[in-house]
Amino acid sequence: MSVLPTNFRAQAETRVSRFKTLSRAALCGLVLFAAGLQSAEAATKIRLGVLGGNPVAALLAYDRGYFKDNGLEIELVQLSSGPAAIAATTSGSVDISFGDLFAWVAGLSNGFRNVKLVAPAGTPSYGSLLVSNESGIKKPADLAGKRIGAPGAPLFSTVNKLWLANNGVDSSSIKFVIIPPGGEGPALTSRSVDAVYAYNDLVALSVQATLPSLAIGVPTNEIPAGATATGYYGNTAFISAQPKAVEAFVAALRKGAKEYLALPDRNKAELFTKYNSLELPALLAKYHNFFEEFHPTPVQTGGIDVGATQKWVELGFKYGAFPKPVDIAPYIHVTATR
Structure with missing residues (x-):
């Protein structure tokens, strides 16, 4: 019976040890790859209706990857107006949309009640x-x-x-x-x-x-102090089917809103030009006082003030914004209240 040299045995043991190490690494790689695939598959898609360069908080959150971090895949859908946004949300063409509060209330007033406010946005720009x-x-x-x-x-x-x-x-x-x-x-x-x-x-x-x-x-x-004049509205079928996704959407949105509020006004103005597809050098050449005259969009980072917003709705009815008075409380989703 032959005896293997000591150095040969040592070399063989080293090869076995390396093979085990490589096998473990390969296995870990496969596990991570599978986890990545599972994470990608788990991302919930939300079709978000936007209006030109609005809403700034959502667009900033989109740019920063906050929606993606929360397991969401956002498809931005350009819409022409507040009423168009509510119509698209009502029909299910989009899952969530941004628009002015009166467009939403007008829809409710006309019997289109399958759209709920999922988050307040703020008040309009300086008019x-x-x-x-x-x-x-x-x-x-x-x-x-x-x-x-x-x-x-x-x-x-x-x-x-x-x-x-x-x-x-x-x-x-x-x-x-x-x-x-x-x-x-x-x-x-x-x-x-x-x-x-x-x-x-x-x-x-x-x-x-x-x-x-x-x-x-x-x-x-x-506009009454504390009132919400613009917001995000969700189709009730989508809200019922994807409640966690709606919560994740609002959380990412609030993160974007807080970041926007913390920015210097000049940076906010630069975001305005970016999201409205404007060339800043050309804009400054035409309006040299653009930065001095710019008023940042007021955005909200917390829940809706229902009382102040209902007062705003009643003023809208008084001045002919919609045909019937509406109590908005039943059409506010819980994510808009906190």
């Missing part, structure tokens, strides 16, 4: 009422019997009527003229209206670049 420097209009009372131009959203007509009423002007004496977004400057220049509602800073800068004008008021300031 100002502009008049030509040569108009002779210096104060709210001067607008009596005049024409105000604004896009057709009930939100805009309501804040203007409320601002007029709070300044002692009967809004029924005013003729409201619907003008498309981008038509504010030409409408004021042609004198087809006496004042225009600039629903964000860029619109105001555009008008002022077209015609020397001044702001005689900020109607968005009339």
Whole structure:
């Protein structure tokens, strides 16, 4: 019987030990690979309806990967308006959408009740009422019997009527003229209206670049303190089928909102240009005072103030935003309350 040399045995044992180590590593790799596949398969897809560069908190959360971190796959779906967002959510074309509160309440008022508020978003951007420097209009009372131009959203007509009423002007004496977004400057220049509602800073800068004008008021300031004027709305079938996904969505959203609020205003302005597909150098060349005139979008990071928001809804009904009064409490999902 032959005896193996000692060094041969040692070499064989080393090979066996290496084989075991490699086998364990391979096994661990397979386990991690399988876990990765399982994680990818477990990601819940949410079709999120957005409006141009809004909502900033959700878009920031999307950019930062917060939804992905929470096991969600977000498909951004561009929609044209608040009513279009609610219609898409009602039909199930999207699972969750962003839009103004009045579009949602109008849907509820008209019997479309399978859409619930899953998270408050905030209030609209800084909206100002502009008049030509040569108009002779210096104060709210001067607008009596005049024409105000604004896009057709009930939100805009309501804040203007409320601002007029709070300044002692009967809004029924005013003729409201619907003008498309981008038509504010030409409408004021042609004198087809006496004042225009600039629903964000860029619109105001555009008008002022077209015609020397001044702001005689900020109607968005009339929205009741604490009220939610924009929000995220979910299809009730989706909410019932994916309650954990809705919770994960709101958690990621809140993280994005808190990060946005912590940013310096200049960075917020840069996000505005990014999400609205604007070239910042070209914008600054045209509006050199863009950063100075920019007002950040107010966003909410916590639950809805139901009382303040219901008051806002009642004001909307008073000023003709929807045909019937609505109690919104039954249509608020638990994720919007905390």
